[in-house]
Amino acid sequence: MKAGVxxxxxxxxxxxxxxxxxxxxxxxAGGETLGLLEGWRGAVEGNVIELNPEITDGIxxxxxxxxxxxxxxxxxxxxxxxxxxxxxxxxxLDALIxxxxxxxxxxxxxxxxxxxxxxxxxxxxxDNDLSSTDVTFxxxxxxxxxxxxxxRLRTTAESHRRIMxxxxxxxxxxxxxxxxxxxSAADYILVPEIEADLEAMCELLLKRRATGKPYGIVVVSExxxxxxxxxxxxxxxxxxxxxHVKLGGIGDLVGKIIxxxxxxxxxxxxxxxxxxxxxxxxxxRVLGTRLGVHAAxxxxxxxxxxxxxxxxxxxxxxxxxxxxDTMRALELDILDEAGEFFQ
Ligand code: F6P
Numbered sequence: 001m002k003a004g005v006x007x008x009x010x011x012x013x014x015x016x017x018x019x020x021x022x023x024x025x026x027x028x029a030g031g032e033t034l035g036l037l038e039g040w041r042g043a044v045e046g047n048v049i050e051l052n053p054e055i056t057d058g059i060x061x062x063x064x065x066x067x068x069x070x071x072x073x074x075x076x077x078x079x080x081x082x083x084x085x086x087x088x089x090x091x092x093l094d095a096l097i098x099x100x101x102x103x104x105x106x107x108x109x110x111x112x113x114x115x116x117x118x119x120x121x122x123x124x125x126x127d128n129d130l131s132s133t134d135v136t137f138x139x140x141x142x143x144x145x146x147x148x149x150x151x152r153l154r155t156t157a158e159s160h161r162r163i164m165x166x167x168x169x170x171x172x173x174x175x176x177x178x179x180x181x182x183x184s185a186a187d188y189i190l191v192p193e194i195e196a197d198l199e200a201m202c203e204l205l206l207k208r209r210a211t212g213k214p215y216g217i218v219v220v221s222e223x224x225x226x227x228x229x230x231x232x233x234x235x236x237x238x239x240x241x242x243x244h245v246k247l248g249g250i251g252d253l254v255g256k257i258i259x260x261x262x263x264x265x266x267x268x269x270x271x272x273x274x275x276x277x278x279x280x281x282x283x284x285r286v287l288g289t290r291l292g293v294h295a296a297x298x299x300x301x302x303x304x305x306x307x308x309x310x311x312x313x314x315x316x317x318x319x320x321x322x323x324x325d326t327m328r329a330l331e332l333d334i335l336d337e338a339g340e341f342f343q
Contacts (some may be wrong), residue, residue, distance in 0.1 A: 001031030003299050004088075006097040007065040008039030008072070008104030013280035014137035014288035016059040016066055018099050021292025021300050023056045029300045034091060039100070040107055041072040044080045047256070060285050063278045073241035074107060085115055094118060095299035101125040102324045103242040105307060107321040114307040121307035121320050122295045124288075126276050129173035132323040133309035137291065138176065140283040142275045146180035149216060149271055154184070156267075163205060163216040163258055163266040167251030169275050171244075172223045174330040178274070182338050188216075189338065190254065191226040193330050198254070202261040204343065209264065210338040212261050216264070222247040225322045247273070256304035292313050 003026045007015050014198040023033045033051045036042035049067075059066055074080040088096070098108040099122040122128045146168055157164040166186075168175040169253040174191025181189035187208060190196040206215045222233075233250040248270065255268035280288065287310065294308045294315040307323040309316055 001026060001029060001300060002034065002092050003031060003093065003296065004034045004036050004043070004093045005051070005067070006036035006039055006042060006096070006098055007069045008098060008100035008107070009069060009125070010101070011064045011069050013063050013141035013276065013278065015059040015064065015099060015124060016062050016134055016287050017137070017280060017285045017288030018122055018124070018292035018295070019041035019051070019066060020056040020059055021289045022097055022296045023051045024053050025293050025296035026299065027053050030291040030315075031300070034093070035067045039072050039104065040074050040084070041070045042067070043087060043096070044072070044074050044084045046090060048091065060289070061279050063276075063280065064215050071103065071240045071242060073103065075110060081115070081318070082243040084111070085117065085128040088117055095120060095304065096150050097122060097295045097299060099124050101127070102130060102327070105320060105324045109305070111325055112320060117202050119320070120123050120295050120298050120304060121323065122291050123307060123309060126176065127170045127173050128175035129171065129328050130323070131326045131328040132307065132318045134312065135287065135310055137280070137284040138276070138289040139331070141168075141278075141281040141300055142176055143179045143183065145275050145278070146176060146219075146271060149269070149274070150180065150184035150186065151221065153269060154215075154217060156216040157217060160265065161214040161220060163256040163262070164225050165218045165220060165251050165258065165266060165268045167222055167248070167252055167268065167270040169271070170223065171247060172327060172329075173223045174224070174335070177219050177221040177224075178330050178338055182341070183243035183339070184217065184219070186217045186219045188218045188220070188342050190220040191330055191335065192221055192223040192225055193332065194335065195225040195227050198261075199227075199255055202258060205258065205264065206262050218254065218258070222250060224250055226250070226254070240304050260340055
């Protein structure tokens with residue numbers, strides 16, 4: 001068995017745990033693993049490194065990915081898909097394990113269904129917005145980083161009697177904002193799933209101040225929907241290979257509106273890529289390891305076109321075709337529970 005492994009899309013805490021587990025499990029079965037560098041770019045260019053348990057043993061605590069990543073989409077140019085297919089044969093791969101979000105996994109799905117390549121997917125994203133899996137690794141680390149950041153920002157908010165607006169990542173899903181907002185006792189959260197009522201938010205912030213809480217914490221998703229506004233705040237009109245715009249900047253808009261409407265001094269912090277950096281939490285290391293072991297076992301058993309997933313406490317596999325079909329929005333029940341604290 002010669003397996004390839006690659007990481008695509010945004011880096012995410014826990015990727016190295018998956019790589020380590022894949023390499024170890026394939027090795028235990030007498031096989032070998034090649035690492036394809038920088039996502040699908042490495043697959044198109046045949047840019048690989050040999051991996052073994054010695055190289056990967058000490059990487060579980062490292063953030064990012066030792067293989068590098070990119071948002072390369074081989075389907076942007078059909079010639080690249082041909083090149084990738086040729087490289088696959090040249091390298092003599094029996095299986096390719098792609099670790100990524102919906103874009104990376106979408107490519108794995110098409111390579112399997114349209115080219116018959118033996119691909120397997122492992123879901124990853126800090127955004128936690130992939131359907132077919134209960135949780136994605138990276139999310140836990142991310143919400144811990146955001147929670148700690150808000151805890152620290154509260155110090156200044158309280159001392160200066162200010163409102164702090166914290167902008168979080170998550171694209172079009174509010175998981176990060178909602179979970180970190182609950183964990184850090186935010187006064188209000190704004191997520192993409194529900195159009196935010198800024199009037200109600202400002203009234204609440206004023207009410208809090210009048211009833212003895214002289215500061216406020218607002219956590220806002222980069223993709224939040226704001227009432228009466230022109231929709232998403234986009235940082236850059238340019239789109240990546242998969243057609244995504246760069247979000248960001250909504251925090252500034254929200255901060256300005258709060259200051260104007262309440263007269264309370266308001267500051268904005270955009271956490272950005274800090275949310276994806278640094279060592280993975282123990283939870284993400286364990287989840288990444290379990291997914292990696294099961295992905296490698298699928299390869300060993302010759303079960304392709306599938307994605308490993310967490311269901312309850314079990315690791316299962318689902319068809320890639322069904323796994324990448326829809327985005328998983330924040331569950332409204334959780335938002336409703338959080339709402340007890342935002343009134
Ligand atoms: O999907 C993960 C994510 O971190 C999103 O939350 C965010 O919008 C995006 O990636 C940022 O991507 P980049 O690293 O390309 O700026």
